[in-house]
Amino acid sequence: MMGLLLGGVLTAMASDVAAGEQPQDTFQTTPTQFRTTYESLRLPQGEKMGLLGGTFLFDTYDWLAVGGGAYGALAGQRGGFITIGAAAELHKRFGEHAEINTGLFVGAGGGRGGYTLQGGGLMLRYHAGAQWHVDGMGALGGGVSWVDFPDGAIHSFQPYISYSFPFQALILPGWVSLDKDETETSRNMPMVEQEFAVVYRRYTIPAGVRTDTGQQQHNSIGLVGVEWDRYLNRNLYMRVESEGAMQGQSNGYMQILLGAGYRQALTDGSWLKLSVAAGPAGGGGVATGGGLLVDAQLAFQQKLSDHLFAQAGLGYALSPGASFRALSYSAGLGYHFFSPKMGAGIVERDSLSGFEARHFRIRLVNQRYLKDAPNWRSHHANLNVDLLGFQMDYFLNDYVYLTGHGIGAYRGMGGGYMTGLVGAGLHLPVPGTPLFAEVDALVGAAGGGGLDVGGGAVWQGDAGIGWQLSPAYSLLASYGVMRSVRGNFRARVASLSLGYSFSLPFR
The missing domain is CATH 2.40.160.20 (Porin)
Known part of the structure; x- marks a missing residue:
């Protein structure tokens, strides 16, 4: 299975060399999917850990997809256990709805258990499963997986469930240039609105919050990270964010959150944005229990130019069933843009x-x-x-x-x-x-x-x-x-x- 990544790269390089010999007049959209999985791992001494995964997979052929993803603890006692890495998958469709797949994730990380649990941090996850595609709604699936930390103490076989959201991505290989003058076709092309921002966030923590060892939690944590918003219409958007601690006494704390929000225009160039997100978080002694963090934010966004914007926010974060909770203050600088909304097939330059x-x-x-x-x-x-x-x-x-x-x-x-x-x-x-x-x-x-x-x-x-x-x-x-x-x-x-x-x- 580990040859899948190398094989996919080498064959894609060969086609890339041929394509690079002359400018392309057409481009092929790339079938892409974002998949979430959930499984319960068996750890030493009978302990269990619920593990949530998220992976982007890009088809290089109709039978092979490669990409990257992350896994994080969401239930149990290991909040802050997070890995990131590369993934490859073989898949086969049968008709319009049925699919079988098998793949490999090679990742690095861990947390909340030290080297006695995850060793050096290498994570291997093998899976075999199936999914059923429902038109316009994605795909529901399941299967079995083997999660192995070769020089650690985690070696677990278990079932998993999954949900996949498929879409088409227009990724132009190499560095290309496009004509600046609009045509009638390009003027009427449907577009997707998106935003990407670098964010600084500060958690202010009340006196009653304890660390995962029962000590008094330090009164603040400073984090830096990124946010990506993809709009479903003029107001509703989906959000993915990731941040890590850089100030305070909780180095190693990290959070990866997925959520949704609503944007309300105030004036031409200023908005209020309300969002709710949840996902795996922990590390650095922060008491997030099994790892679930829920976060709500209200932010003011101001347009600075055609693409740049600044934002400032106020929010509240907590770990249900655990000690951690905090007020949050944030500031960010971001880039706003539109990209073509594509269906499957050939796109003319x-x-x-x-x-x-x-x-x-x-x-x-x-x-x-x-x-x-x-x-x-x-x-x-x-x-x-x-x-x-x-x-x-x-x-x-x-x-x-x-x-x-x-x-x-x-x-x-x-x-x-x-x-x-x-x-x-x-x-x-x-x-x-x-x-x-x-x-x-x-x-x-x-x-x-x-x-x-x-x-x-x-x-x-x-x-x-x-x-x-x-x-x-x-x-x-x-x-x-x-x-x-x-x-x-x-x-x-x-x-x-x-x-x-x-x-x-x-x-």
Whole structure:
């Protein structure tokens, strides 16, 4: 099964090279699905942990899909147990409704149990199942899964249930350009409204809240993260958000929430937004019980330009059945855009005239932290830490990009460590060769796994050399340093990543 990811990449690279020889007049939409799963894992001493999963899968062929996802504890006693990683799946449709599938998730992370439970943090999840597609409503399914932490204590076989929401994505391979002049077809094309924001959130915690060990919880936690809103109509939207602690005494705390909201216009360019979200959260000693966090927010949003906006919010978060609850204050800066709403099939280049092709790159990243201080970890200080995750780059032009990554430990007895960083970089092609050089700098939150990151605030700088394998695919090797702002964590960072460059039409 682990060959699925490599096989899919290699065959896609071959077709990408052929397609890159001349500009495309047409583009094929990509069948995509967002799948949620729920299962109950058996842990040592008869303990059970309810695990919620969310995965984006993109069809590379009609029988193979690849993507990425995350899993988090939602019931039991392991709030804060979260992993992220890559996924691959084989599937076969029978008629209009029935489907069978089998796949693999390779992830990193853990939490709330230390290295004795999840070892280095490597998670392997194998599944075999089926689902039934209902027109216009998605697909309901189920099956069996095997979840294994090879150097930890989790080895569990269980049934699961699933819900999949299928849609078509228009992903243009490589970096393409589109005509700026609108045509009648592009002018009348249906569009989807979306927003993406970088957010700082501060939890103010009342005196009665206790940690998961019964101690008094520190009175505040500062978090940094991202939000993505996708509008269903002019007012209703779906939301996905992820944040991690960078201030206070709860490094390692993380939350991944899924929810919905309503937007009400106040004036031309200002709105009120009310949202409710829920999902897995915990770590850093925060008492979230089994892991479920419920969050309600009221935010004011102000348009700054055609695309940029600022927002400020007030909210309340709590873990049902557990001690944690807090008032939240947030501020964010975001980007507002429209993308084409596509059905399955071929899209003519002319129908996208008037849209701007924005250039992105997503990277599957493997990193190694090399010890650079004697007390950088609270245990296993002589072991390096290996990490796996994803990095997304948005190119402002051919040379400057904004970037962000989320990665977790999978080897080195650092299970439970995760980090999320944002920053900027410089991309410098070497003329006449497929080589390029890059430097970047990032800041953000990290914690868990016994790495001494203080309150959770960290920064990282890297420089590297890359090879453009094809118009879409690239390899990048880099080396840098990572430091915590207030803790003893110091590491040299060696990275190797496989990148996929693509364009998305925005307006």
